[in-house]
Amino acid sequence: MRSKNTIIALAVAIVLAVISYVILAFVGLSGERGMGVPADNGFYLQDSATPVMDDLTKVYNLVTYIISGIVAFVLGLMAYIMIRYREKANPVPSKTSHHVGLEVAWTIIPVLILIVIAIPSMNLLYKQDVIKDTEVTIKAVGNTWNWAYTYPDHENVEEIISNPLDETQSKEAGKPYLLATDAAVVVPVDTNVKVLVTSINNMHSWTVPSFGIKMDAVPGIINETWFRANREGTFYGQCSEICGIKHYYMPIEVKVVSKAEYARWIANDGSFTTSVANNNSILGGGKTAAQK
Amino acid sequence: MVALPGENTPAEPSSYDDDGKPGFFARWFYSTNHKDIGTLYLIFGIISGLIGGFLSFMMRMELADPGIQFFTNEHQYLVYVSMHGLIMIFFMVMPALIGGFGNWFVPIMVGAPDMAFPRMNNLSFWLLPTALICLLISFVVPGNANGNGFGGSWVMYPPLSTTGHPGPAFDFIIIGLLAEGFSSIFGAINFITTILNMRAPGMTLHKMPLFAWSVLVTAFLLLLALPVLAAALFMLFTDRIAGGTGFFDPARGGDPQMFQHLFWFFGHPEVYIMILPAFGIVSHIVSTFSKKPIFGYLGMAYAMVAIGVVGFVVWAHHMYTVGMDVDLKAYFLAATLVIAVPTGVKIFSWLATMWGGSIRFTIPMQWALAFIFLFVVGGVTGVMLANAGVDAYLHDTYYVVAHFHYVLSMGAVFGIFAGFYYWFGKMFGVMYNKWLAAAHFWLFFIGVNVIFFPQHFLGLNGMPRRYVDYPEEFAIWNAVSSYGAWITLAGVAFFFLMLIEALILNRKRVGDNYWGEGATTLEWTLSSPPPYHQFNTLPRIEDNAEH
Numbered sequence: 001m002r003s004k005n006t007i008i009a010l011a012v013a014i015v016l017a018v019i020s021y022v023i024l025a026f027v028g029l030s031g032e033r034g035m036g037v038p039a040d041n042g043f044y045l046q047d048s049a050t051p052v053m054d055d056l057t058k059v060y061n062l063v064t065y066i067i068s069g070i071v072a073f074v075l076g077l078m079a080y081i082m083i084r085y086r087e088k089a090n091p092v093p094s095k096t097s098h099h100v101g102l103e104v105a106w107t108i109i110p111v112l113i114l115i116v117i118a119i120p121s122m123n124l125l126y127k128q129d130v131i132k133d134t135e136v137t138i139k140a141v142g143n144t145w146n147w148a149y150t151y152p153d154h155e156n157v158e159e160i161i162s163n164p165l166d167e168t169q170s171k172e173a174g175k176p177y178l179l180a181t182d183a184a185v186v187v188p189v190d191t192n193v194k195v196l197v198t199s200i201n202n203m204h205s206w207t208v209p210s211f212g213i214k215m216d217a218v219p220g221i222i223n224e225t226w227f228r229a230n231r232e233g234t235f236y237g238q239c240s241e242i243c244g245i246k247h248y249y250m251p252i253e254v255k256v257v258s259k260a261e262y263a264r265w266i267a268n269d270g271s272f273t274t275s276v277a278n279n280n281s282i283l284g285g286g287k288t289a290a291q292k
Numbered sequence: 293m294v295a296l297p298g299e300n301t302p303a304e305p306s307s308y309d310d311d312g313k314p315g316f317f318a319r320w321f322y323s324t325n326h327k328d329i330g331t332l333y334l335i336f337g338i339i340s341g342l343i344g345g346f347l348s349f350m351m352r353m354e355l356a357d358p359g360i361q362f363f364t365n366e367h368q369y370l371v372y373v374s375m376h377g378l379i380m381i382f383f384m385v386m387p388a389l390i391g392g393f394g395n396w397f398v399p400i401m402v403g404a405p406d407m408a409f410p411r412m413n414n415l416s417f418w419l420l421p422t423a424l425i426c427l428l429i430s431f432v433v434p435g436n437a438n439g440n441g442f443g444g445s446w447v448m449y450p451p452l453s454t455t456g457h458p459g460p461a462f463d464f465i466i467i468g469l470l471a472e473g474f475s476s477i478f479g480a481i482n483f484i485t486t487i488l489n490m491r492a493p494g495m496t497l498h499k500m501p502l503f504a505w506s507v508l509v510t511a512f513l514l515l516l517a518l519p520v521l522a523a524a525l526f527m528l529f530t531d532r533i534a535g536g537t538g539f540f541d542p543a544r545g546g547d548p549q550m551f552q553h554l555f556w557f558f559g560h561p562e563v564y565i566m567i568l569p570a571f572g573i574v575s576h577i578v579s580t581f582s583k584k585p586i587f588g589y590l591g592m593a594y595a596m597v598a599i600g601v602v603g604f605v606v607w608a609h610h611m612y613t614v615g616m617d618v619d620l621k622a623y624f625l626a627a628t629l630v631i632a633v634p635t636g637v638k639i640f641s642w643l644a645t646m647w648g649g650s651i652r653f654t655i656p657m658q659w660a661l662a663f664i665f666l667f668v669v670g671g672v673t674g675v676m677l678a679n680a681g682v683d684a685y686l687h688d689t690y691y692v693v694a695h696f697h698y699v700l701s702m703g704a705v706f707g708i709f710a711g712f713y714y715w716f717g718k719m720f721g722v723m724y725n726k727w728l729a730a731a732h733f734w735l736f737f738i739g740v741n742v743i744f745f746p747q748h749f750l751g752l753n754g755m756p757r758r759y760v761d762y763p764e765e766f767a768i769w770n771a772v773s774s775y776g777a778w779i780t781l782a783g784v785a786f787f788f789l790m791l792i793e794a795l796i797l798n799r800k801r802v803g804d805n806y807w808g809e810g811a812t813t814l815e816w817t818l819s820s821p822p823p824y825h826q827f828n829t830l831p832r833i834e835d836n837a838e839h
Contacts, residue, residue, distance in 0.1 A: 038763060041765065046754050056681055059682055060685075063676050064676070067672035071672055074665065078646075081646045081647055085650065086651050087650050091650055093582060093584050094649070096648055097585045121681055124679070124681030127681075128681050202451055203452065209685060209754040214685065219451060220547070221548075238754070240688040241449075242370070245370065246366070248758075248761050
């Protein structure tokens with residue numbers, strides 16, 4: 001009798017776990033993903049533009065499958081218990097209050113599950129954190145409330161002050177409001193880029209979701225991270241450490257261009273105007289404000 | 293005052309009203325009675341909950357649509373965010389769970405006539421309104437050039453809390469939190485002494501009810517964690533004085549990240565301080581309404597001890613993005629995952645307690661069952677966030693907001709309501725109307741899920757926390773979340789209708805043990821409400837008694 005109940009309860013729980021997997025596979029983990037921008041009403045990660053974000057997405061998916069399975073399993077057990085052992089169905093309660101085997105099992109099995117999670121998670125962490133040989137370095141300095149970018153290896157490129165575009169300017173430029181800036185930081189594609197992050201006053205955090213990076217800008221400390229964008233385009237992020245009244249209004253905009261274009265941009269002292277004719281000044285480099 | 297065996301003892305008063313109680317003012321303002329102080333704590337928690345709830349409701353209304361609706365001064369929004377966190381944590385959850393239920397039931401459950409230090413108990417309580425008044429004053433005094441109040445979030449990181457808020461608003465918060473800290477430390481000393489020294493004859497630690505265990509572990513966490521917060525706050529205080537210290541100022545050789553380490557060394561145990569008493573309450577409710585003793589009692593008790601111990605060595609998982617050494621992050625990743633094991637033991641032990649039971653779905657049981665399920669949901673997203681690599685994406689997004697509201701707003705708060713309905717008759721001598729209570733439960737349950745589940749989606753899609761305005765890609769799920777705030781508000785309204793009906797209009801009296809067979813702890817041997825001074829003759833716990 002007892003073993004029959006156990007089998008039914010486990011069956012219910014496992015069926016629910018499987019249902020949760022189906023929901024995840026066809027809905028939860030196949031939602032629309034924005035590349036460099038949030039997806040419209042999306043419910044999944046932004047799309048990946050770096051190898052680190054590829055791995056991050058894989059670890060996220062793995063862990064989501066595991067934890068959804070656990071939630072569904074617990075829900076299934078609870079549902080079964082609530083129906084089978086309600087007062088009407090089971091008027092005389094048992095007095096069992098110990099079962100060594102069970103207690104050992106629900107200690108050991110979670111440990112095994114955690115090991116399954118920890119291994120890919122550690123791999124991701126070390127891949128993300130250990131900085132590869134980098135060819136390009138950019139320095140992002142958080143300010144209240146904008147980002148300033150410099151190229152330590154190219155003194156001819158002036159400091160880029162990246163201010164947010166207001167609502168009308170964003171519309172004119174055809175860019176998303178609260179994400180768009182008047183001057184993006186420019187990096188080459190398929191290149192390891194080192195990012196130095198610091199701040200000159202309050203703390204900020206330099207974030208690009210599609211690159212899978214987030215690094216706090218702390219005054220007095222220069223933090224390092226890196227990314228390798230594998231496609232061209234514009235990628236947005238938003239300041240992710242509370243920094244005062246305009247915390248919501250100091251976005252990050254990264255423009256990834258081809259290596260040749262990047263070389264021309266550098267040679268041209270940080271300007272696209274000769275190489276990309278149809279690019280308006282808003283998309284250009286650091287001198288845009290002065291050029292306007 | 294403990295009556296020794298053989299000594300002449302006064303006749304056991306048969307009800308709450310038989311015993312000589314002081315007049316109104318002396319009773320409620322000079323109170324040294326653990327039950328009266330517990331009631332004061334609960335009233336205080338309800339008032340703070342209303343204030344904190346109002347702040348969060350305004351935040352949800354602001355975020356219902358893209359664009360700035362109400363907070364034309366965005367600084368004011370950040371003030372609401374900061375104060376919501378501080379008030380809910382320090383002035384709602386902690387007073388209700390530890391001060392309220394702890395004071396009411398720990399002495400009774402261990403068979404003691406009162407707390408060990410009744411006058412210190414009075415001090416513990418009255419420091420709290422003082423502290424709350426300091427926090428409320430900070431709303432209306434200058435914070436920085438942008439307006440009144442402190443808008444640096446409950447984490448209070450410098451330099452935003454030093455040079456970023458030069459006005460007196462943050463000084464009031466520091467003073468308020470220091471007062472709150474002393475209140476909690478005194479309370480913790482009181483609970484530890486009571487539990488270790490004043491248990492009734494035969495009440496060994498291994499026979500002690502799990503709620504008393506949970507408060508014992510919580511009290512140790514308070515005692516060890518709060519002095520660190522006090523030190524960090526005091527360092528901020530001296531840093532803020534012109535020409536003062538420079539602990540966190542890099543220009544003077546200080547380190548802003550040191551504050552984060554100090555803060556989270558307090559802050560992570562703090563989250564267990566808020567949840568462990570709820571674990572204790574839920575254990576009693578599950579056992580009572582399954583009519584079964586708790587499954588794996590020792591495992592349950594020591595799981596809480598394990599959570600408390602490990603809770604002290606995982607703090608930097610709140611700081612994965614500050615630029616820590618990768619090996620350090622790997623350690624905190626591993627240590628954080630370990631906490632899932634004792635937590636899992638508790639969840640499965642609750643399920644096993646129900647297994648084979650004869651389950652009654654009373655109001656407190658509904659809250660407890662919802663607690664178990666929602667705590668699992670919040671707990672597993674904690675496993676996700678423990679992954680330092682994935683956290684580089686999710687840190688400071690709404691995924692984190694969803695996670696900690698699932699474990700606090702649905703964990704700790706559901707634990708509070710579960711305990712409130714479980715002991716309602718015991719504390720006030722009257723029974724609630726179960727239809728009003730059921731409306732409260734269902735509206736609240738649906739409401740908070742509608743608020744917080746979509747916030748996972750917002751976080752995954754990349755929406756950062758503490759934003760007064762957001763790109764319109766986030767519009768739908770924010771709108772859904774804000775509808776949830778209305779549903780929750782309706783639930784809260786039913787809570788107050790329930791209180792008015794039960795305490796003022798109807799006053800339906802209840803017996804000593806109105807839950808019947810499953811309720812086995814000592815409070816059910818006393819009248820409802822218990823006599824003003826209980827256990828004039830100490831109860832004796834038999835060797836074969838169940839927990």
